[in-house]
Amino acid sequence: MLEGKVAVITGTTRGIGRAIAEKFAQNNASLAIISRSEKVFDVAQELQKYNGKVIAYQLDVSNFERCQQVGKQIIEEFGRVDILVNNAGITRDMLLLRMSEKDWDEVIRVNLKSIFNMTKAVVPQMIRQRNGVIINMSSVVGLGGNAGQANYAASKAGIIGFTKSVAKELGARNIRSNAIAPGFIETDMTRALPEKVLSDWKESIPLRRIGSVDDVANVALFLASDMASYITGQVINVCGGLDI
Ligand SMILES: NC(=O)c1ccc[n+]([C@@H]2O[C@H](COP(=O)([O-])OP(=O)(O)OC[C@H]3O[C@@H](n4cnc5c(N)ncnc54)[C@H](OP(=O)(O)O)[C@@H]3O)[C@@H](O)[C@H]2O)c1
Numbered sequence: 001m002l003e004g005k006v007a008v009i010t011g012t013t014r015g016i017g018r019a020i021a022e023k024f025a026q027n028n029a030s031l032a033i034i035s036r037s038e039k040v041f042d043v044a045q046e047l048q049k050y051n052g053k054v055i056a057y058q059l060d061v062s063n064f065e066r067c068q069q070v071g072k073q074i075i076e077e078f079g080r081v082d083i084l085v086n087n088a089g090i091t092r093d094m095l096l097l098r099m100s101e102k103d104w105d106e107v108i109r110v111n112l113k114s115i116f117n118m119t120k121a122v123v124p125q126m127i128r129q130r131n132g133v134i135i136n137m138s139s140v141v142g143l144g145g146n147a148g149q150a151n152y153a154a155s156k157a158g159i160i161g162f163t164k165s166v167a168k169e170l171g172a173r174n175i176r177s178n179a180i181a182p183g184f185i186e187t188d189m190t191r192a193l194p195e196k197v198l199s200d201w202k203e204s205i206p207l208r209r210i211g212s213v214d215d216v217a218n219v220a221l222f223l224a225s226d227m228a229s230y231i232t233g234q235v236i237n238v239c240g241g242l243d244i
Contacts, residue, residue, distance in 0.1 A: 001225040002029035006078045008122060010061050010114070011088030013039040015187035016137065019213035020085055020220045025050035027221060032074045032081075035088070036060045053078070061088050061114035071121025080129055081122045083224045086115045087137040089155075091189060093148045104151045111155035115162055123170070132175040135223050136163045140183045140237060144244035156181075160235055167233030176232040178223050183239025185211040206241035 007024050011017035012033040021033050021043065030052035033040055036059065044056035055077055057070045075081060089111045092103035115136055126132025141149055142156025159179055166177040184190060184201045190210070202210060216238050222228055223236070237244070 001221060001227070002027040002083070004028075005082040005224070006030045006032070006080050007083035007085065007224065008032045008034065008074060008081055008118070009085040009087060010034045010118060011137075012043055013037055015189060016182065016185060016213050016216050017085070017087040018043060019217040020087060021047060023214070023217040023221050024083075024224065025052055025054065027225075028052055029083070029224075030054070030078060032057060032078060034059050034061065034070070061086075061118055062109040064113075064117045064120075067114075067117035067121045071118070071125075074122070075125050081125050082129075082131060083133045083135070084118060084122050084126075085135045085137070085220060085224070086118050086159075088114060089137060089189075091149065091152050093152065095148050096150050099151060107151040108155050108158075111152070112158045112162070115159055119162075119166065123175070126175050127170070127173050130174050132170075132173075133224050133228075134163070134166060134175065134177040135220055136177070136179045138163070138179040138181045138235060140181050140239050140242060140244050143181055143235070143237075163235070164233045171232055176223075176228070178228075178231060178233070179235045180216060180219055180223070181235050181237045181239065182216050183211060183237070183242045185213060185216055185238075187213060204242065205239070206243075209240065211238060211240055 007029045012021045013035040025047045031054045040056040044054045047054045138159045139156040141153045163179040
């Protein structure tokens with residue numbers, strides 16, 4: 001589904017981003033994969049078994065200047081960028097009364113500013129190509145809020161405003177911009193939650209199961225592909241029917 005396309009994906013060492021990278025590689029995309037830790041080089045090695053070219057970049061996506069540098073390197077090495085998946089994200093959960101300024105700033109910087117940084121790094125190339133797809137990883141928490149996650153929810157709600165604005169601004173340039181709002185997906189991020197929180201969540205999900213990383217990666221694949229060529233400015237919830 002992605003033959004001949006070049007995809008830039010952030011947060012690919014594990015979880016949802018790793019699954020998206022693998023799914024895109026299986027569908028013959030070439031990949032520029034990004035994470036903050038050097039584990040990203042091992043992931044690139046593992047993904048070499050598919051047909052496309054894969055290059056890893058170690059980058060903190062909250063750093064604007066570094067994103068500009070890496071964006072330039074990617075365009076030099078691949079010649080184009082068809083798809084950008086802004087997936088990297090963190091949590092620093094705490095009730096508001098005890099939330100520190102540091103934890104607020106860090107979550108906003110890594111989850112929200114990074115999306116501005118990476119989009120700015122590749123969008124001029126997409127405009128030159130008159131073609132591009134941007135997929136931003138939001139969360140159902142950005143739509144409904146969640147106690148103990150004011151920083152995270154604010155960052156994920158901000159992503160939705162950004163996504164819809166870019167869709168309106170760049171639609172005429174044939175650039176699509178959509179967000180995915182996963183519900184409760186089994187990854188390291190959610191494995192850190194207490195057992196009681198996990199079982200309460202599961203009970204409230206109409207499909208009565210926690211989502212898999214592939215549930216999200218399949219939607220990313222669809223949005224990235226030409227099958228979604230008339231979809232922009234949307235938020236697709238992947239949450240098992242959770243009432244938000
Ligand atoms: N899991 C869920 O239930 C769920 C639900 C809704 C939304 N989401 C969203 O989906 C995305 C992926 O979540 P996940 O559960 O797969 O998370 P995860 O398992 O914690 O993985 C996060 C990824 O982001 C990378 N990353 C973190 N900070 C970074 C930075 N500053 N620069 C570059 N890379 C960075 C990490 O790489 P290194 O640490 O190796 O650098 C890792 O590859 C996040 O945006 C998350 O908010 C997840």
